[in-house]
Amino acid sequence: MSAFLETRQLGRTFGGLKAVDDVSMAIEQGELVGLIGPNGAGKTTLFNLISGFTTPTSGEVLLKGERIDGLTPHDIARRGIGRTFQNLRIFPNISVFDNVTVGAIGHENIGLGSIFPWQKAKSDRITHKSFEALEAVGLLADADDLAANISYGKRKYLEIARALAMQPDLLILDEPAAGLNETETRHLADFIRRLHREGRTIILIEHDMRLVMSICQRVIVLASGRKICDGTPERVQQDAGVLEAYLGVDE
Amino acid sequence: MNASDTTSRRWLWTGLILTGLFVIVPLLLSLAGRSYFYQIANTIMIFALLAASMHLVTGVAGLLQLGHAAFYGIGGYGAALLATHFKLSFAATIPLAGLMAALIAFLVAVPTMRLVSIYFAVATLGIGQMLHVITLNWVAVTKGPNGILLFGGMKLFDIDFSKPVPAYYLVAVIVAACVYVIHRLSHSYYGNALRALREDDQCADAMGINTPRLKLESFTVSGFFAGVAGALWAHTAGYISPADFNFNVSILILSMVVLGGLGSLPGSILGAIILIGLPEVLREFKAGDFRNIIIGVVLFGVILFQPRGLIGEVSALDFIRNQFGLGRKARSDGKQMRVGWL
Amino acid sequence: MDYYLQQLVIGLSLGMVYALVAIGFTLIFGVLNVVNFAHGEIYTIGAFAGLLLFVSFAPPLVVVLLVVLAVGALTGVGLERFAFKPFRRFNDEATLKSRAMREATLMSSLALSIVAREGIELVFGSQFQSLPLQHMLNSPIKIGPVTIVDGDLIIFGTSFLMLAGLQFVLKHTSVGLSIRAVSNNALGARYVGIDTDRTIAWTFAVGSGMGAVAGILVGLYYGAIFPAMGFTPGIKAFVAMVMGGLSSIPGAVICALIIGISEALSSIFVSSVWQDLVAYAFLIITLIFFPRGIFGGARERV
Numbered sequence: 001m002s003a004f005l006e007t008r009q010l011g012r013t014f015g016g017l018k019a020v021d022d023v024s025m026a027i028e029q030g031e032l033v034g035l036i037g038p039n040g041a042g043k044t045t046l047f048n049l050i051s052g053f054t055t056p057t058s059g060e061v062l063l064k065g066e067r068i069d070g071l072t073p074h075d076i077a078r079r080g081i082g083r084t085f086q087n088l089r090i091f092p093n094i095s096v097f098d099n100v101t102v103g104a105i106g107h108e109n110i111g112l113g114s115i116f117p118w119q120k121a122k123s124d125r126i127t128h129k130s131f132e133a134l135e136a137v138g139l140l141a142d143a144d145d146l147a148a149n150i151s152y153g154k155r156k157y158l159e160i161a162r163a164l165a166m167q168p169d170l171l172i173l174d175e176p177a178a179g180l181n182e183t184e185t186r187h188l189a190d191f192i193r194r195l196h197r198e199g200r201t202i203i204l205i206e207h208d209m210r211l212v213m214s215i216c217q218r219v220i221v222l223a224s225g226r227k228i229c230d231g232t233p234e235r236v237q238q239d240a241g242v243l244e245a246y247l248g249v250d251e
Numbered sequence: 252m253n254a255s256d257t258t259s260r261r262w263l264w265t266g267l268i269l270t271g272l273f274v275i276v277p278l279l280l281s282l283a284g285r286s287y288f289y290q291i292a293n294t295i296m297i298f299a300l301l302a303a304s305m306h307l308v309t310g311v312a313g314l315l316q317l318g319h320a321a322f323y324g325i326g327g328y329g330a331a332l333l334a335t336h337f338k339l340s341f342a343a344t345i346p347l348a349g350l351m352a353a354l355i356a357f358l359v360a361v362p363t364m365r366l367v368s369i370y371f372a373v374a375t376l377g378i379g380q381m382l383h384v385i386t387l388n389w390v391a392v393t394k395g396p397n398g399i400l401l402f403g404g405m406k407l408f409d410i411d412f413s414k415p416v417p418a419y420y421l422v423a424v425i426v427a428a429c430v431y432v433i434h435r436l437s438h439s440y441y442g443n444a445l446r447a448l449r450e451d452d453q454c455a456d457a458m459g460i461n462t463p464r465l466k467l468e469s470f471t472v473s474g475f476f477a478g479v480a481g482a483l484w485a486h487t488a489g490y491i492s493p494a495d496f497n498f499n500v501s502i503l504i505l506s507m508v509v510l511g512g513l514g515s516l517p518g519s520i521l522g523a524i525i526l527i528g529l530p531e532v533l534r535e536f537k538a539g540d541f542r543n544i545i546i547g548v549v550l551f552g553v554i555l556f557q558p559r560g561l562i563g564e565v566s567a568l569d570f571i572r573n574q575f576g577l578g579r580k581a582r583s584d585g586k587q588m589r590v591g592w593l
Numbered sequence: 594m595d596y597y598l599q600q601l602v603i604g605l606s607l608g609m610v611y612a613l614v615a616i617g618f619t620l621i622f623g624v625l626n627v628v629n630f631a632h633g634e635i636y637t638i639g640a641f642a643g644l645l646l647f648v649s650f651a652p653p654l655v656v657v658l659l660v661v662l663a664v665g666a667l668t669g670v671g672l673e674r675f676a677f678k679p680f681r682r683f684n685d686e687a688t689l690k691s692r693a694m695r696e697a698t699l700m701s702s703l704a705l706s707i708v709a710r711e712g713i714e715l716v717f718g719s720q721f722q723s724l725p726l727q728h729m730l731n732s733p734i735k736i737g738p739v740t741i742v743d744g745d746l747i748i749f750g751t752s753f754l755m756l757a758g759l760q761f762v763l764k765h766t767s768v769g770l771s772i773r774a775v776s777n778n779a780l781g782a783r784y785v786g787i788d789t790d791r792t793i794a795w796t797f798a799v800g801s802g803m804g805a806v807a808g809i810l811v812g813l814y815y816g817a818i819f820p821a822m823g824f825t826p827g828i829k830a831f832v833a834m835v836m837g838g839l840s841s842i843p844g845a846v847i848c849a850l851i852i853g854i855s856e857a858l859s860s861i862f863v864s865s866v867w868q869d870l871v872a873y874a875f876l877i878i879t880l881i882f883f884p885r886g887i888f889g890g891a892r893e894r895v
Contacts, residue, residue: 051457052457053453053457072456072461073453073456073457074456074457074458074459074460074461074462077456077457077458077459078459082458083457085454085457089451089453089454091446091447091450091451091454091455092450093446093450093514093564093565094443094446094447094450095568095590097581097590097591098443098446098590098591101440101443101591102443102444102447102455102458102460103458103459104440105440105443105444105447105458105459105460106444106455106458106459106460107459108440109459109461110440110441110444111441111464111468112436112441112468112472114439114440114441115432115435115436115439115441120593122440123439123440123592123593126440126591127579127591127592130591131581140581140583141583141584141586143581143583143588143590144581144588144589144590146565162458163458166458166459315696315699362877362881363877363880363881365881365884366880366884367692368692368695368696369627369628369695369696369699370835370880370884372696372699373628373831373835373876373880374876374877374880374881376828377828377832377873377876377877377880378873378877380828380869380873381870381873381874381877384866384867384869384870384873385870387866388864388866388867498824499707502703502707505700506704509700541711541715543707543710543711544707544708544711544712544715546707547704547705547706547707547708547711548704548708550700550703550704550707551676551701551704551705551708554697554700554701554704555679555701558697
């Protein structure tokens with residue numbers, strides 16, 4: 001029985017730099033896993049390798065036992081990986097609701113044929129899923145606002161809602177707490193916990209150590225592109241290598 | 252607001268538009284009584300279709316297109332050659348001209364789709380210019396700068412549509428049908444997908460949107476409608492030459508879309524009405540052709556002072572969701588709104 | 594054989610002219626990351642300014658070239674003021690490089706180019722302007738088996754001088770230093786106290802001056818001065834810029850020469866009316882197969 005998501009000796013070099021080096025990890029269904037590491041540790045690159053934005057130079061990525069490395073981002077997204085972006089990438093000039101629909105549209109694989117009346121069921125499903133996702137993050141009241149006009153905190157949730165509308169089997173959140181204050185971060189923690197309780201598999205990439213330690217069951221630590229620790233938050237906190245990696249770069 | 256209210260509103264606006272197009276405008280034209288006015292009306296409708304087709308690819312999908320006249324020209328020359336060389340009937344040349352333009356658009360799009368923003372724009376400009384050089388110099392087929400005269404008029408099921416009034420109705424029906432399809436494409440979740448790739452194509456890709464396919468589709472569809480417009484032009488004008496499809500025409504169409512508002516279908520059509528109509532109105536008062544200079548000034552003024560255009564995308568979409576009842580009603584915090592698409 | 598050599602010389606002159614126009618494009622793209630669509634009209638304006646001088650005062654050629662250089666530079670500064678500066682309301686990195694800004698300035702310069710071209714046409718009419726014969730640069734000179742005209746030599750000479758002048762300005766003057774700094778890193782340049790707005794204006798002045806001189810040279814060489822004359826060289830210069838890798842001046846110059854020579858040589862095989870297709874074909878092939886320009890080099894996603 002293979003894991004839900006697995007990377008095997010995954011590597012990516014840029015020029016001579018090994019951004020991700022020989023990373024093997026396995027995520028089981030229903031897990032909430034934190035991925036941490038000092039700046040430049042290769043977290044986002046690893047993430048881009050999984051979601052197809054970057055192609056690996058070595059190793060492979062498997063989702064539910066099937067190789068997904070080398071596929072396009074939209075193929076990977078349709079196979080069930082939903083993501084958010086570290087530097088907020090919402091669609092600014094369309095409404096909040098229309099932003100969320102994009103996730104659902106991707107999932108329904110809508111095409112030119114959608115203008116025909118017999119495709120109405122698809123549109124209805126998209127509307128329905130988008131409402132659900134907006135409701136889940138509590139942005140329903142802002143649905144018809146332009147995405148550029150809502151607050152920074154709300155945009156973060158909008159990104160998550162858009163990813164949720166993709167009905168992903170695996171949700172990858174890239175630094176969702178960046179730029180949020182303490183209260184907002186606490187809300188976010190509760191929200192991620194709730195998503196997890198509802199049965200979602202989540203990988204959380206975070207800088208905010210407290211957030212990760214408080215909600216994740218398992219933490220994977222990257223440093224200089226390599227996986228240096230993988231275990232419960234308690235174990236990671238006591239790991240000498242982790243301490244060294246963090247202290248070494250003054251974090 | 253209940254469901255029947257929504258339906259009745261949608262019919263009210265649809266009815267208004269159809270009445271305007273098929274009753275009021277022909278009535279005004281017949282009062283004016285000059286066949287020249289019918290010609291202007293046809294030109295406006297043909298350019299409304301061109302602007303609408305560019306709206307889809309440039310306004311909605313965000314691919315800056317500087318060679319739209321090329322596909323318009325392929326449609327025009329395609330129809331003219333099919334009608335004169337192969338003696339095909341009017342009814343056959345219109346869709347065939349559209350398909351020819353769509354095929355070329357597809358072939359152009361396959362290699363250029365990777366390009367973004369201004370690089371794509373310049374590639375389309377280059378391709379438009381190539382086609383212009385070809386129509387100008389491939390004299391054996393296109394008769395070069397002399398252009399092609401079309402005989403035989405517009406016959407459909409043995410009825411002659413060449414007279415001003417029937418010609419107007421024929422053009423109006425075809426343009427209305429094409430614009431309806433573009434309206435359905437841009438005001439639906441398909442349109443949302445296109446907007447997503449306009450806003451951020453990489454991000455749209457990560458959401459499961461097949462961005463290369465969408466770009467290809469929208470470009471091809473847009474080419475098809477430009478081709479249909481070209482065929483209509485060839486048949487209504489009865490004569491085409493390379494000058495009808497040169498770079499200035501591409502810019503004219505772009506100006507219509509920018510003036511009306513990028514991403515706004517009603518805006519594009521309004522832009523076509525203004526930019527074809529205004530020089531005609533001015534011509535009535537003054538000698539000399541200021542059309543191109545007006546277009547330059549208008550385009551510059553809009554980009555500088557009113558970058559959203561006369562009817563911005565946001566208000567256009569609101570209008571269509573509300574007045575045509577195409578949005579889904581929602582209520583939250585006592586706020587009523589229409590979102591998404593039916 | 595002589596015929597080929599002859600075509601080669603014609604191609605070289607043509608290429609030199611494209612190079613002068615391409616340098617303006619390249620400088621401006623390097624500094625602002627935008628396409629100046631009105632660059633071709635600067636070329637036209639240069640030609641008309643020279644024409645007016647010739648018919649009214651008939652000064653020596655050197656004076657005409659200097660005046661045209663100044664007129665071009667001034668027009669370039671004016672163009673920048675109206676078509677580009679208003680869009681730099683926000684000066685952060687994201688705005689400076691944003692797609693919206695690039696597309697807006699592309700369209701605003703396009704709009705102004707239409708106004709300029711049509712304006713000239715309203716004043717002078719769309720036909721070719723007749724240039725007094727004695728000013729035309731086409732007295733034949735025989736060098737061995739090849740006959741060239743003095744225009745070829747003057748185009749070579751002027752272009753060469755201007756290229757050398759440009760190198761001097763860029764490498765050894767404070768304006769050139771700021772141009773290179775802004776081109777490298779606009780924000781960084783601002784932090785170290787370089788007045789970016791002034792530098793951008795200077796860039797337009799330098800690039801446009803060279804474009805205008807190219808216009809009058811071609812006008813004198815072919816005797817063809819008309820309002821729409823800038824369109825095709827503008828596009829070809831643009832092609833040279835893209836081929837050369839967008840912000841490399843030597844790359845643009847070499848590619849301009851390649852285009853000029855290819856066009857001249859193509860007329861050996863096909864009728865010269867097809868010659869324009871060469872540049873468009875180069876453009877499409879470069880964009881598709883060599884998005885970083887034919888000499889490679891770093892560049893953002895195209």
